[in-house]
Amino acid sequence: MTAPDPAAAAAPSFDIRREVVAVMPHLRAFARFLTGNRERADDLVQDAVVRCLQAAHQFQPGTNFKAWMFTILRNLFYNEGRKNRVKLDPLDEMNAGAHAMPPDQQAGLEFDDFRRAFWHLNEEQREVLILVGASGMSYDEAAAICGVAVGTIKSRVSRARAQLARVMEGGGLGSRTSGNQEMPAEMAAFLAAGTPPKGR
Amino acid sequence: MAEKPKAGSAKPQGGGASDPWLTDQLRQLYDEVASEPLPKDFVDLLDRIDEIYGAVAKEPVPQDLLSVLDRIGAPKKGPRS
Numbered sequence: 001m002t003a004p005d006p007a008a009a010a011a012p013s014f015d016i017r018r019e020v021v022a023v024m025p026h027l028r029a030f031a032r033f034l035t036g037n038r039e040r041a042d043d044l045v046q047d048a049v050v051r052c053l054q055a056a057h058q059f060q061p062g063t064n065f066k067a068w069m070f071t072i073l074r075n076l077f078y079n080e081g082r083k084n085r086v087k088l089d090p091l092d093e094m095n096a097g098a099h100a101m102p103p104d105q106q107a108g109l110e111f112d113d114f115r116r117a118f119w120h121l122n123e124e125q126r127e128v129l130i131l132v133g134a135s136g137m138s139y140d141e142a143a144a145i146c147g148v149a150v151g152t153i154k155s156r157v158s159r160a161r162a163q164l165a166r167v168m169e170g171g172g173l174g175s176r177t178s179g180n181q182e183m184p185a186e187m188a189a190f191l192a193a194g195t196p197p198k199g200r
Numbered sequence: 201m202a203e204k205p206k207a208g209s210a211k212p213q214g215g216g217a218s219d220p221w222l223t224d225q226l227r228q229l230y231d232e233v234a235s236e237p238l239p240k241d242f243v244d245l246l247d248r249i250d251e252i253y254g255a256v257a258k259e260p261v262p263q264d265l266l267s268v269l270d271r272i273g274a275p276k277k278g279p280r281s
Binding site (some may be wrong): 016017020021024025026028029032033042045046049053110111114115118129130133134135161164189 | 219221222223225226227228229230231233234235236238239241242245246249250252253
């Protein structure tokens, strides 16, 4: 890492490098869950950072830099990414990190199931769950990033949750928590809340 | 009429996905990626930013940054003109 340059004093009070450093892990995570592909995600982050530098003068200091960067990255993904998007084969991502802990640990098994189910969601569903469920964005911020109404985001979250529960309950995941082991109460509550009652 | 029960009455700050279990799983998934060390490409990119913002308007945009701009079809001008 290079030492601070005295000429940086000429730069605006908004320290874009510091902001980029702080947001980069979040950009990588968001991009990874959008693309389902590590290399494509990292390319996307680099492109987003370059775009950010080009448009730095448009950013209003004091507003949410992370949300601004997420918007740039998302626009790149949808506007430019489609033409050269690789077919998503999320198997690697599905299995990345799986079995990282001893298989007799219930939480690890539960998380492996969740990971596999998550990668069965479509782009839009993964995106909205990551935005509001993991990245710390509010519904308002997620709506601004996606360019839709707040109500649309809430609907998407609801549908994504329901789909996730359906996939997890569907039993096609080769779940390691199934069998004789009792399902954790929190997981059971999520599945019960996310799937419509049977027999309707 | 059978409605879906609401799981978790407390809505997490900043939106959240309403269900504590789901939120916990999503955050684990997210943190796995967010906590990965940055690849060298990224560190190099940050160094380029240092160079650009440390020598404002004195030098042209570095060649490697131009190649990225080419790749994404962006106009070839500095971040701050």
